[in-house]
Amino acid sequence: MDKEEFTKGVLAAEKSLYYVAKSILRNDEDCADAMQNAILSAYSSLHTLRQEAYFKTWLTRILINECYKMLRDRKSEISYEEYMEHEEAETSGADTGVFDEVLKLAEQYRVPFVLHYIEGYQVKEIAEMLHTTEGSIKTRLYRSRNLLKKRLKGELGYEAY
Template sequence: MFQVDIIEQCKQNNRKAQLQLYNQYCNAMYIVAKRFLKDAADAEDAVQEAFIKAFEKLHQFEAEVTFGAWLKRIVVNKCIDVLKSKKHQLVELNEVHLKVVDTAKNDKWLVEDTVTLNDVKAAIGKLPDKYQYVVMLYLIEGYDHQEISEILGISEVASRTQLSRGKTKLQTLLTPQKNGTRY
């Protein structure tokens, strides 16, 4: 059965097709949610709520992007809602998804070799929410500024500004200290 057929059947409220679509995407969406939410139960809840919303709004899906990308945006929005409501500190990161040091684009965005993944996690967790969300969506999830602006309900300029400021704060937090001062 082709994915288009499954989606069309889901639009007709076919429970079997919905279960098949859920089974196809639930693990990947849980991984996305877990990157945003520390608590496994919160991540599971966010994924469940995202699927409910996706099935309710499936008539709006027009295949301009893949179903997985469309669903991922819903999951990310649900995670952000959870974070905003609980004011959680982020994040469980996976080293594979971390692309903080992007030397090809920005030579000044280098950090010491002694900086560990745990240091980066802790530093991201210390960023103000508005920077945290943009940094995570851009550097970790790979969204561009247009997508971030739509997800967070901010302008693309605000997205770029918050990313720049977030990266500056993140780099400051990752700069080693010597005798209590950063060098």
């Protein structure tokens, strides 16, 4: 894959990358930093991409790693409560009602939710991305569905997704 193909791949995946980054970091400025770092890191690690058909999955995995690194760094600087207050204030911007509700889920639920229901990754793929078991991902998807169902039904009149 040359630079031009890499660039095309990145731009084609930009929306997906943003939604994944948003599900972890929630703050747009952090998302921008994480996506930038991930793109630079991915380009320098192109030799680790085994099949070009899986470019988006590979790049998403790099992005997830980058996002969690930033998240850990943020939490080490301020208390968790302060961090969450800051993040909730940041997410009340231009988001639509439904996506906003997704972002309100706890991190362990919203990340698999976005990866599966919005980005279409399979349970097995998500488990590999997050270095955990398929059973754990299924648990989180189950709980995120239930939580979201309650909120959407009550507030926005949605039935299912």
